[in-house]
Amino acid sequence: MDAKHPVRTTEKTLALVEELMDRGPCGVTELTDGLDMGKSAVHNHLTTLREHGYVLKTGDEYQLGLKFLEVGGATRKSMEFYQVAEPEVKSLANETGELANLLVEEQGMGVYLMRSKGDEAVDLDTYAGLRTHLHTTALGKAILAHLPEDRVEEIIERRGLERKTPRSIGSRDELFEVLEGVRDRGYAIDDGERLEGLRCIAAPVKDSSDEVLGAISVSAPASRVSDEDLHGELPERVLSAANVIELNINY
Amino acid sequence: MDAKHPVRTTEKTLALVEELMDRGPCGVTELTDGLDMGKSAVHNHLTTLREHGYVLKTGDEYQLGLKFLEVGGATRKSMEFYQVAEPEVKSLANETGELANLLVEEQGMGVYLMRSKGDEAVDLDTYAGLRTHLHTTALGKAILAHLPEDRVEEIIERRGLERKTPRSIGSRDELFEVLEGVRDRGYAIDDGERLEGLRCIAAPVKDSSDEVLGAISVSAPASRVSDEDLHGELPERVLSAANVIELNINY
DNA sequence: GGGTTCGTTCTCCCATCCAGAACACTTTAG
DNA sequence: CTAAAGTGTTCTGGATGGGAGAACGAACCC
Numbered sequence: 001m002d003a004k005h006p007v008r009t010t011e012k013t014l015a016l017v018e019e020l021m022d023r024g025p026c027g028v029t030e031l032t033d034g035l036d037m038g039k040s041a042v043h044n045h046l047t048t049l050r051e052h053g054y055v056l057k058t059g060d061e062y063q064l065g066l067k068f069l070e071v072g073g074a075t076r077k078s079m080e081f082y083q084v085a086e087p088e089v090k091s092l093a094n095e096t097g098e099l100a101n102l103l104v105e106e107q108g109m110g111v112y113l114m115r116s117k118g119d120e121a122v123d124l125d126t127y128a129g130l131r132t133h134l135h136t137t138a139l140g141k142a143i144l145a146h147l148p149e150d151r152v153e154e155i156i157e158r159r160g161l162e163r164k165t166p167r168s169i170g171s172r173d174e175l176f177e178v179l180e181g182v183r184d185r186g187y188a189i190d191d192g193e194r195l196e197g198l199r200c201i202a203a204p205v206k207d208s209s210d211e212v213l214g215a216i217s218v219s220a221p222a223s224r225v226s227d228e229d230l231h232g233e234l235p236e237r238v239l240s241a242a243n244v245i246e247l248n249i250n251y
Numbered sequence: 252m253d254a255k256h257p258v259r260t261t262e263k264t265l266a267l268v269e270e271l272m273d274r275g276p277c278g279v280t281e282l283t284d285g286l287d288m289g290k291s292a293v294h295n296h297l298t299t300l301r302e303h304g305y306v307l308k309t310g311d312e313y314q315l316g317l318k319f320l321e322v323g324g325a326t327r328k329s330m331e332f333y334q335v336a337e338p339e340v341k342s343l344a345n346e347t348g349e350l351a352n353l354l355v356e357e358q359g360m361g362v363y364l365m366r367s368k369g370d371e372a373v374d375l376d377t378y379a380g381l382r383t384h385l386h387t388t389a390l391g392k393a394i395l396a397h398l399p400e401d402r403v404e405e406i407i408e409r410r411g412l413e414r415k416t417p418r419s420i421g422s423r424d425e426l427f428e429v430l431e432g433v434r435d436r437g438y439a440i441d442d443g444e445r446l447e448g449l450r451c452i453a454a455p456v457k458d459s460s461d462e463v464l465g466a467i468s469v470s471a472p473a474s475r476v477s478d479e480d481l482h483g484e485l486p487e488r489v490l491s492a493a494n495v496i497e498l499n500i501n502y
Numbered sequence: 503g504g505g506t507t508c509g510t511t512c513t514c515c516c517a518t519c520c521a522g523a524a525c526a527c528t529t530t531a532g
Numbered sequence: 533c534t535a536a537a538g539t540g541t542t543c544t545g546g547a548t549g550g551g552a553g554a555a556c557g558a559a560c561c562c
Contacts, residue, residue, distance in 0.1 A: 002298075002302055003295070003298035003299050003301070003302050004298070004541080004542065004543090005291075005295045005298070005518095005519085005520090005542085005543090006295070006298070006299045006302065007260060007264070007295050007296050007299040007518090007519070007520095008517085008518070008519085008550095009258060009260035009261060009518080009519080009549095009550070010260060010261060010264045010296060010299050010300070011299060011303070012550095013258070013261045013264065014300075014303050014305070017322060018322075021322055021325050021326070024329060027508070027509075028508080028509060028510085029507085029508065029509080037551080037552095038551060038552050038553075039509085039510090039551095039552090039553090040256075040510085040511080040512090040550095040551060040552070040553080041550070041551045041552080042551095043509075043510070043511090044254070044256045044257070044258050044550075044551075045258050045261060047253075047254035047255070047256070047257070047510095048254050048257045048258040048261050048262060049261070049265075050254070051253055051254050051257065052262070052265050053357070053358050054265070056357070056358075060508070060509065063326075064322065064325075064326045065326070065357060065358070066323065066326060066327070066355070066357050066362045066364075066380065067323075068319050068322040068323035068326055069320075069323030069324070069326060069327055069362070069364075069379060069380035070323070070362070070380040070381065070382055071268060071269075071272055071315065071319040071323065071380070072317065072318075072319035072320030072321070072322065072323035072324065072380060073320070073323065073378045073379045073380025073381065074272050074315075074378070074380065074381075075272070075314075075315045075316070075317060075319055075320060076317070076320055076378075077378045078275060090368075104317075106304070106307070106316060106317050107304050107307075107316070111317045111320070111321070113317075113320075117341075127324045127325070127327075127328045128320060128324045128379075129317065129320035129321040129322070129323060129324025129325065130321065130324065130325075131321055255510085255511070255512090256511085256512090256549095256550085256551090258549090258550070258551095259519095259548090259549070259550085260518090260519070260549085260550080263519095278539070278540075279539080279540060279541085280538085280539070280540080288520080288521095289520060289521050289522075290521090290522095290540085290541095291519095291520060291521070291522080291541085291542080291543090292519075292520050292521080294540075294541070294542090295519080295520075298541095311539070311540065
């Protein structure tokens with residue numbers, strides 16, 4: 001459902017913010033040709049955002065300020081699921097020595113809430129707040145597998161099934177087959193689909209009424225994850241961490 | 252300097268966002284009486300923000316979405332200082348077992364970029380994105396001590412010297428005296444000013460041309476920090492971590 | 503000097519924002 | 533059961549204010 005009376009001025013501001021996010025620090029003119037607005041309009045919006053801390057100016061360049069982090073950080077902190085899951089994801093990272101992640105679904109997309117690096121962890125270019133298509137990661141598949149089928153259809157409809165790499169899921173049928181497997185096993189796997197040589201194991205976290213709240217995962221280079229580990233100890237650990245979170249959520 | 256032609260519609264949207272942040276999930280009517288707008292206007296802004304992922308609706312309640320975290324997370328990730336400092340703050344937390352923090356100055360306020368908890372760490376209510384007055388924390392004092400004097404005056408003028416607790420700094424002269432001490436020692440201390448029983452040690456991080464980029468700190472309960480530690484091993488560790496960051500920043 | 507950028511300012515017309523009223527519900531009261 | 537009071541949502545027209553386009557000032561670079 002879409003807005004009956006959209007505030008067009010606000011939409012322009014938001015477009016400007018996203019343009020600024022994509023381009024990084026830049027001048028008024030550069031910003032203007034990426035947007036459907038005149039130079040004076042862009043300038044007015046920039047100075048307005050600046051007065052409220054959302055935009056900074058250094059010399060002749062404008063850039064996003066940390067006010068967005070303030071709002072985003074407060075939003076995240078207010079989520080019970082994050083509060084409970086955060087320490088568990090950290091210990092998962094410490095115990096395995098690898099990269100552990102926390103993802104939730106919002107508007108049909110996956111949003112990383114945090115990542116925690118163990119001693120040996122690889123450094124991926126994920127970060128808190130990053131959005132991904134759900135079907136492209138183990139985390140996303142763990143969530144999709146436990147959503148009602150019609151919601152999954154809705155998400156496919158809305159967000160598509162764009163193929164990131166040749167090995168990734170690219171059709172509706174393929175996805176549902178994979179999700180079936182995830183439900184059987186209890187955890188989801190990404191064996192190099194997202195990034196060559198990277199293996200991920202993810203488990204869903206559900207509340208007392210069986211609704212998915214999100215998913216947690218461990219990502220490690222294939223060189224450190226044997227085929228045995230991939231269906232042995234590692235899933236065990238991830239599932240166990242997910243279980244602890246579930247217990248704590250329901251007090 | 253303020254905007255010559257502020258975009259009032261955008262300002263209304265921003266006011267609404269901040270109201271929503273303060274109140275948490277709430278209905279249109281509740282939101283309306285905290286704002287200088289009519290109900291239909293609030294509704295229009297909400298639906299517009301919703302279409303772009305900045306606001307979510309669950310039942311009859313609206314709340315902030317994780318889009319702010321996406322923008323804020325991308326902003327933070329793009330900061331070189333954060334990228335370099337992040338791993339060092341983490342090891343500082345692991346080595347000491349306490350809570351380690353990273354703060355930068357923006358618009359005369361301190362903004363936490365991250366916090367990392369060691370094994371024994373106390374759990375403060377700080378979070379990435381949180382803003383504080385600079386004079387109220389060790390981190391802030393470490394930064395103020397290495398800013399040009401006129402910038403400090405400017406910041407006092409703009410943000411005031413509100414006293415958080417009876418023990419905290421409350422006058423211009425007091426502040427400058429403390430900053431003098433911070434410069435002499437090389438690190439700043441908060442001995443229960445912000446929170447009874449909490450001790451913090453903070454060190455500034457400067458770039459090659461001696462400009463402050465931010466500050467790092469360790470916070471620990473007084474019970475675990477002897478008077479000796481307060482001017483002994485602990486500052487040593489914090490300063491050492493700050494030094495590593497400085498070296499890495501300048502390649 | 504002339505020619506090119508850039509960011510910023512100005513003004514006036516017309517798009518559009520929004521108060522207020524009306525509507526469609528649900529909840530509460532008696 | 534009806535009535536009253538709450539909620540979120542829709543609609544409309546008139547006053548407001550957003551922004552195109554032009555002009556300005558300050559850098560630059562031949």
